[in-house]
Amino acid sequence: MNSNRLRAIVVLAVMVLLTIGYITHLDFGTLSAVGWSTVSLICPLGALTTIVAAKLMIPRALITLVVVIILLVIFGRAFCAWVCPVPVVQKLRGLFSRKERGEIEASKPSGCTSCAKKRGAAWDSRHIILGGSVLSALIFGFPVFCLICPIGLTFASIFLIVNLFSAGDLTWTVVLAPLLLLGEVVFFRKWCAQICPLSAFMSLAAKKGRFFRPTIDDGKCLETTTNKPCGICGEVCPETIDPRHPNTSKSALNECTKCRVCVDNCPAQAIKLPIWAPKVTQSQSATPLTQEAQEAEGTEGAQGTEGARGAGSARGANKKS
Amino acid sequence: MKTSGGITRRSLVVGVGGTVALCALGTVRSVGASPLVRPPGGQDFERLIAGCIRCEKCVEVCPRHVVKPAHIEAGVIGMRTPTLNFNDDYCDWCREENDGTPLCVRVCPTEALALPPEAEVETTLLGLAELDASTCLAYRDTGCRFCYDACPYFAIELDEHNRPFVINNKCNGCGACEAVCVSLENGSISTGATERAIVVRALDENGNAVDGLSEGGATS
Structure with a gap:
């Protein structure tokens, strides 16, 4: 099977499974903390920023960080292609684009690639934002990035709509969360490559591993x-x-x-x-x-x-x- | 693309811009948030807000379906953090479901919901029930006493006319009274009521019940 199709199926399957788990109270959590019951794999950025914000050694967050780093060394950024819902949400961008859907955007010449240091090998904007996420958690005492994380907002939007129809839970959040999510992927076309601090964390950890490389x-x-x-x-x-x-x-x-x-x-x-x-x-x-x-x-x-x-x-x- | 110190200038601008944006977003903390009725272990606001990654595991696990994500109307900083909604049921710390250890506290991966070891269900105040005599059916001589019968802590008593009233220092805000109150369903006689006649109010940092009008939580 074509990998593009297979990946889309895997990503959608994860979303559907977690949504069914939420509706039927199976307790799988979301991608922010996925697992079952007390055993869950917390988002490494969430684990890191809550430890910093609470200034506490939270045992499950620490264990998660160790486990996630081991997984990242082995699988690298596979999460980005096979699990993360954001690329699927980004497909909605086609709805807002004036170009015909499927048309490849015209490219600009992108300067010299060999003299600048490679993305991933050198520091780039994502790493600064990763630092900014930790810094803002330290200053303000709560994980600030979690408020706008597009992965969290994807599940929040699904669950808000579920709650709206199943429990009549009416709130402006049901409008604002999807709008914020769409704003992030529509206005920041290169969110994954230039902004996502989670991708920065993953690429840092992936430096150590030589598994599954082309x-x-x-x-x-x-x-x-x-x-x-x-x-x-x-x-x-x-x-x-x-x-x-x-x-x-x-x-x-x-x-x-x-x-x-x-x-x-x-x-x-x-x-x-x-x-x-x-x-x-x-x-x-x-x-x-x-x-x-x-x-x-x-x-x-x-x-x-x-x-x-x-x-x-x-x-x-x-x-x- | 020009570089300075191994990083392209454009990357530097995007990265610093993102960091500034995050710090600007962090200032929603100073805007404040209205106190909400929180699940057990969520009474320390500082701790809750520092630890909550808004994964909604507590919402998902609650067997009584009373833990709900907070609305943005109660403050941006608290958006999607757990709050309690007693529309259908109340909180007894999962006495039947998990032998008295709240499941939301048990599953919280970052200990945003955390109970002190000596915490007891009777003395941990989630909120305080407030009865509105102008909408309460019993105050219209209907003889309704659902809340009185439901209260597990004998925090509601009946006066000489069989009308319920709340004994404040016995109430821990479990929501049993609010869950059974039928004033809204039978609200034709109390037009204009937007909430039930007995509602659990959130407590502010001084332990005083917060007026319903300022509350933007999931109580409806």
Whole structure:
């Protein structure tokens, strides 16, 4: 099955399961604290900011932080592609866009990618906002980011509507929570890549792990077998990683969300996400391309990645159909 | 894209902008919030607000369906934090369901709801019941005494005309009286009433019951 479709099904299944759990009081919690009964995996950002805000060593929050960091080392940012509801909510953006739905937005040339440090390897805006979340919790004594967290607001919106119809619970929150959520994803198109402090936390922890990273079989890859530029894997990656040329890639490999779009789109089926991905091989870092080919590939890649990031899944779907 | 210290200038602007926005949002704390009737263990507002990540596990687990997310009308800072709504049932700390340990306290992952070890159901004040004689059916000589029969703590007594009144220092705000009050259902005789004749009021920091008009919680 196409990974885009599979991912959408998994994300929706999680939302439906948690909503059914809420309605029938099965006590699964939400993604803010998912689990069963007293055993739950708290959002690492929520756990961190409540410890800071309450200035207390909250045992379950501490245990959660340790467990989550271990999970992140193993699975990296897989949460972002396979569980987080925000990319699904972002699809609603099409309703507010003047462009035809499914059309790929025109890309701007995105400057030099190799001289600036890679996203994920260096600090970026997400990390500052992660620091800001902790700082604001410390100053004001409550987890401020939780008020506007789009993941929390997604479930809040669902539950508010459930409560409105099942219990007649009438409040302005039922209007304001979905509006705030939509505002966040409509006006901040690059929320996940530039703002989300949770994604910053995950990419930091993922630096330590080398599991499930895209690995190319040089025996199949068109660039190594025919010595001509291909670059499709780098173009389609929604996270602007170029698995073939990690040295010139805009993002480092710890940003990989294991979405499998590169695996799906590789014309030679050369990419795999093995459980243990050893260090980047010599052939992968030392590209066999000529200077001209690299330049051509560079501009093409920049255009492709800009579009792919904005409408990554749409693009993937287009290619399939 | 120009860089300064390994970070692009644009990233710096977005990041600092986001941090400033979060700090600006944090000032809703000083705007304040009206006191609400909170679940057991939520009486310390500082603790509740510091720990609550608005995961709504307490809402989900409550077997009596009385824990509800607070409305934005009661203050932005308290939005979606747990509050009690006694429309259908009341809170007895899950005596039957969990041997007297409230399930909401048990499941709260961040201990935003936390009871001191010596806390007892009788002495932990969730709120205070307030009876409005102008809408109470018993004060119209109907002989209604549902609240008197429902109160588990004998905090409601009947006067010489069989009209109920609340003994304030026995009431812990469990909501049993409010849950059974039929004044609104039979409210044709008390037009203009927007709430039941007996309602559990939230307590302010001094332990005084807060007037119903200033309360924007989930009581309706």
